[in-house]
Amino acid sequence: MRKGAFVFVALLLSSCSSHTTSLDSARDQFLEARADYQACMNATTGDVTNNCESKRMVMDASEQAYRDAMGGGVSGSPR
DSSP states (O other): OHHHHHHHHHHHHHHHHHHHHHHHHHHHHHHHHHHHHHHHHHHOOSOHHHHHHHHHHHHHHHHHHHHHHHTTTOOOOOO
16 A cells, blocks of 8 residues: 555656646746847847747747646746
């Protein structure tokens, strides 16, 4: 009985650990994409929409991935 309980707890903790890792990874990717987009906006003159559009799309996608990762059991705000 004890051995079965230990295995259950070990599996439970490993699943939490992997979720935290993926949440941290998603957060890091979002922050990197946001910084990259902000740097583009700060460096661009003139028509910023065309120059930084691809970076904005990457930022939006990474933000959605981060929100999806948070929806997996961890709450918080991405900003």
